[in-house]
Amino acid sequence: MGDVVRKLHLVPNDGGGAGRVRRANLAQILKAAEQVFAETGFTGATMAEIADKADLPKANLHYYFGTKEELYRAVLANVLEMWLAPISVIHPEADPAKAIADYVYSKMEAARSRPFASKVFANEILHGGAQIEGFLSHDLKSLVEEKAAVLDGWIAEGRMAPLDAKNFFFMIWAMTQHYADFDVQIRLVLGKRQLTRRDFANFTEEVTRAVLRTAGLSPSD
Amino acid sequence: MGDVVRKLHLVPNDGGGAGRVRRANLAQILKAAEQVFAETGFTGATMAEIADKADLPKANLHYYFGTKEELYRAVLANVLEMWLAPISVIHPEADPAKAIADYVYSKMEAARSRPFASKVFANEILHGGAQIEGFLSHDLKSLVEEKAAVLDGWIAEGRMAPLDAKNFFFMIWAMTQHYADFDVQIRLVLGKRQLTRRDFANFTEEVTRAVLRTAGLSPSD
DNA sequence: GTCTATACATAGATAGAC
DNA sequence: GTCTATCTATGTATAGAC
Numbered sequence: 001m002g003d004v005v006r007k008l009h010l011v012p013n014d015g016g017g018a019g020r021v022r023r024a025n026l027a028q029i030l031k032a033a034e035q036v037f038a039e040t041g042f043t044g045a046t047m048a049e050i051a052d053k054a055d056l057p058k059a060n061l062h063y064y065f066g067t068k069e070e071l072y073r074a075v076l077a078n079v080l081e082m083w084l085a086p087i088s089v090i091h092p093e094a095d096p097a098k099a100i101a102d103y104v105y106s107k108m109e110a111a112r113s114r115p116f117a118s119k120v121f122a123n124e125i126l127h128g129g130a131q132i133e134g135f136l137s138h139d140l141k142s143l144v145e146e147k148a149a150v151l152d153g154w155i156a157e158g159r160m161a162p163l164d165a166k167n168f169f170f171m172i173w174a175m176t177q178h179y180a181d182f183d184v185q186i187r188l189v190l191g192k193r194q195l196t197r198r199d200f201a202n203f204t205e206e207v208t209r210a211v212l213r214t215a216g217l218s219p220s221d
Numbered sequence: 222m223g224d225v226v227r228k229l230h231l232v233p234n235d236g237g238g239a240g241r242v243r244r245a246n247l248a249q250i251l252k253a254a255e256q257v258f259a260e261t262g263f264t265g266a267t268m269a270e271i272a273d274k275a276d277l278p279k280a281n282l283h284y285y286f287g288t289k290e291e292l293y294r295a296v297l298a299n300v301l302e303m304w305l306a307p308i309s310v311i312h313p314e315a316d317p318a319k320a321i322a323d324y325v326y327s328k329m330e331a332a333r334s335r336p337f338a339s340k341v342f343a344n345e346i347l348h349g350g351a352q353i354e355g356f357l358s359h360d361l362k363s364l365v366e367e368k369a370a371v372l373d374g375w376i377a378e379g380r381m382a383p384l385d386a387k388n389f390f391f392m393i394w395a396m397t398q399h400y401a402d403f404d405v406q407i408r409l410v411l412g413k414r415q416l417t418r419r420d421f422a423n424f425t426e427e428v429t430r431a432v433l434r435t436a437g438l439s440p441s442d
Numbered sequence: 443g444t445c446t447a448t449a450c451a452t453a454g455a456t457a458g459a460c
Numbered sequence: 461g462t463c464t465a466t467c468t469a470t471g472t473a474t475a476g477a478c
Contacts, residue, residue: 021461040348044264046453057463062455119347122402126340126347127261129405136409144410167427170407171396178395181343184350186391188357189365206388210435242443267471278445283473 022064028054029061033075038119041127042072076124076131079117082110084140090147096160097220101208104172108204111180112197118180144169161216168215175207243285249275250282254296259340262348263293297345297352300338303331305361311368317375318441322429325393329425332401333418339401365390382437389436396428 032053036045047068051058065071086106089099111118124132148165155162179186183195192199212219253274257266268289272279286292307327310320332339345353369386376383400407404416413420433440 019461041262041265041344044262044348047455048453058454059456059463060461063461063463066455068454122347123262123344125403125406126343127265129409133409136406137412140406141410141412163430164423164427166411167424170399170403170424171428171431174395174399174403175392178391178399182346182391182395185346185357185361188350188354189362190387191358191362202385203388203391206385207392209384210392210431213434213437214431216434240443268473269471279472280445280474281443284443284445287473289472 025054025056025060026064029056029064029071030075030078033071034078034116034120037072037075038116038123041123042068047071073131075120079121080132080135082114082117083121084143086110087143087147090150092150092153095220096154096215097212097217100211100215100217101219104176104208104211105204107172107176108179108200108207111176112195112200115180115183118177122177122181161214163215171214172211175210179203246275246277246281247285250277250285250292251296251299254292255299255337255341258293258296259337259344262344263289268292294352296341300342301353301356303335303338304342305364307331308364308368311371313371313374316441317381317436318433318438321432321436321438322440325397325429325432326425328393328397329400329421329428332397333416333421336401336404339398343398343402382435384436392435393432396431400424 029050033045033050036050036053039045040049045068047061048058050071051061054061061071065074086103089102089106091099125136129136144166147169151160151163151165151168154160155165179195179200187193187195190199208219250271254266254271257271257274260266261270266289268282269279271292272282275282282292286295307324310323310327312320346357350357365387368390372381372384372386372389375381376386400416400421408414408416411420429440
């Protein structure tokens, strides 16, 4: 953790780590900003609305983050950390079925518990990803290459069915993030007011089964 | 075609269908608007940029569509038509494997050939879908119920593996639209400048295999 | 039916008192 | 370090000449 943040130069001026108030305010602002950016996008979001949600005067946001864009980049940095973390369960020594099921579970849990983070990420990519080009073309690219090599190894050893490993990750991302990003569509089509933990447990089961079958694997427990 | 448009009251004043110039201008504006809304979202898009891309003065857009929101709704109406059309291949008399493969193919082809349309739709849902709530909660909901019943029938007859039929559609939508909506991520991770027809053919093959395996089916040809 | 010039509203950013 | 008042830019929409 922290690596991506530093690499992308996305850290707000921390002043040296002195104040407690500072930390609390930063956290409050970042949380409010994540929600507002998720709901209305970068241009749609207004500093006034974020300030309202953070329960702070508008000028304070500019005091801490300077510009709207800086604030946005700080939110993105948080989001990217969350996005990357789960993939570590994919490593050569792991059991394929268990590792892949764990990965799907983690991504679904992230979609359920931090839907705003997922939407901020989706929105950024949807509109060209100008702020995270470096992250995508370097950090994520090499990570995917590394993890795809793990899958290729398993395939070569006959421990899972042959498939395009990179594309396999794309399909997993597509399905898991869909439940966060397109929740409105899912709710309205199912006629539900809210997607519950039970709903997500069911989705997770279905997605896990789909992914494992695609890889020619059976659940390990 | 036209049904959804009418139901949602999304038709711009057609004046009676007189002019040829009118038709050409409307088409030009709608095409430009689809692209700009896709790239920057509703609030991010400006009438000036759309006018530029449509090669018309800004005031003309207001002449034809009144407000930015009306123009946006007209774009959405087009997009929804495209979105719905392919699902008709799912009907009781069809062969399950062939029908599902055809459906995946059509959705992937739509993602490839009309990426802006897919992005406009994704953006609208991502931000709450206020403009298409009626479409989602009535039209799409009943369509999904009808088509899920077809799958449930196939399952009952032992013609495909048991699964949650509605969720099966969600997974298909997630994967197929991903290649349009997240193309930037895919391109940068793969290190490609552009996704070609060949790339899409490969994605389509992988997604089709994943979907058929999930349904316990083998390719029919 | 087309287009230039402009009115009006909103939102990002800052100055300066506290 | 906080906040009110204000500046300035941008973008939607329209008036009115052609």
